[in-house]
Amino acid sequence: MTLRLSNLTVFVLNSPSSAVVAQRLESQGAVTVVGEASSFLNDANPARFALAVIPGDVASAMVEQVIDHASEWGIPVDDQRGQDVDQQFRGGQGIVTLVGGGPGHPDLITIAGARALAEADVILTDHLGPYSLAEEAARNGAEIIDVSKLPYGKQVAQERTNAMLVEKATMGKNVVRLKGGDSFIFGRGYEEWAELAAAGIPVRVIPGVTSATSAPAVAGFSLTHRGLNHDVTLVSGHVPPGNPKSTTNWEALAQMTGSLILIMAVKNAAAIAEVLMETKGGRAPSTPVAIVESASMSEQRVTTCDLGELAEVVEREGVKPPAIFVIGEAAGKRMELA
Structure with a gap:
């Protein structure tokens, strides 16, 4: 590790x-x-x-x-007192630890998260977290199970992931569920807890650094500025405006003045930009936008534009997940970082 x-x-x-x-x-x-x-x-x-x-x-x-x-x-x-989860302590009962891995770079996982990986018998992981740490754990004997949910690509059903967590823990294994960001920010952590709790399996949680705030930070953007904005709103963009399955009030969001953070929004960025601008009292086409792809990794890329040209820029630049969109005046104030 x-x-x-x-x-x-x-x-x-x-x-x-x-x-x-x-x-x-x-x-x-x-x-x-x-x-x-x-x-x-x-x-x-x-x-x-x-x-x-x-x-x-x-x-x-x-x-x-x-x-x-x-x-x-x-x-x-x-x-580390009280963190011993060996077989004797568990009486043969397995345990599952839900670990948030941060934005992607292995240095940005928490100390507790890294320790959990080092001690794991089994790691169920996707590719949005520090996958290299899971690979290192595998070299030290851990079993690695890929349960990726790649956007518009390979998908492992959540029900299957839940079932494998229960199966491995029932065998008395020390299981880690590793995912990017934080397990409880659009990470389906609660669903996994509920399935495990119903099976009588103990669960620990190690929070992660959510990409919603860390991705802009490593790219040089502060989401708040004194005197500029008093609010930050995080929204998943995987369901477009107007879709019957959407639970987001996009018109209300359009009328807010603070920083709007979009995750899982590459596919629907154009539709989202349109409703933000066309809503009465909504965002101006000149509103700054920053797009951070693969935050904290060697392939990190930052693209800036105005809201009015967002659809064109996403298409022209070939923006791909994982990407974070920052919309608002804060996106126009980028820091130069070492």
């Missing part, structure tokens, strides 16, 4: 498993210092630590003091 900790110094509180914890961190590039609570509390330069790790089997009575001391110095704490 590749978690980028290169050249960062990490304090690991001494415990029976601290050597294993330290070894894992060192394989990720960290420089580890294993010690008792007192050594951390009395360290002459605690600011040198980029992270403090509390192993799950730690027995020190001074753990809370370590955590408080780390907080005082602004040091993140990875508290």
Whole structure:
């Protein structure tokens, strides 16, 4: 599991498993210092630590003091107590962890998410998250099951995904469901939880960094600006305006003045732009638009235009999923990033 900790110094509180914890961190590039609570509390330069790790089997009575001391110095704490999900703890019962993988780049998954992948027996994944981490887990012995739902392409039915989650967990496996962004922002995480709960299988949730906000950020766009807008609205564009299946009030959205974020909207971008402009009191054709494709990845591409030319630009530039659309004045203020 590749978690980028290169050249960062990490304090690991001494415990029976601290050597294993330290070894894992060192394989990720960290420089580890294993010690008792007192050594951390009395360290002459605690600011040198980029992270403090509390192993799950730690027995020190001074753990809370370590955590408080780390907080005082602004040091993140990875508290692993209570996270042991091995077979003995589960009594043979499997468990499923719903992991949000972030916008795509493996560095942008959370520490907890990376750890869950490293410990998984089985990983059900799609291609919108950090798939390379799942491949690395496979090299370490995990079973990988591809349950991709590629836009306008390969589709694995959600019912089949649910059934496989139940099947693997019923076998006593430690199962991870990995997906891009956050599992509960148009990720069908609740549906998976409901199926597992009905089968009596315990479920953990590790939130992810949703692409709705992270994709614009890595591309140089802030969705809010003081004095410019007081609202951000996230909408799925997979169902076009006017479709009987749509539950979105596009006319009301057209009259809002803040940042409108569209996901899964490539196919219907033209129809959406049309209703946003044609609605009385709606968006002006000159409204700025930013399109971020494959955010955070090497193939990331950013395209900007006005709302009035969005349909033409999407066609001419060959915009493809995964893509995030930012519509509003905030899209006209792009930062230059290193």
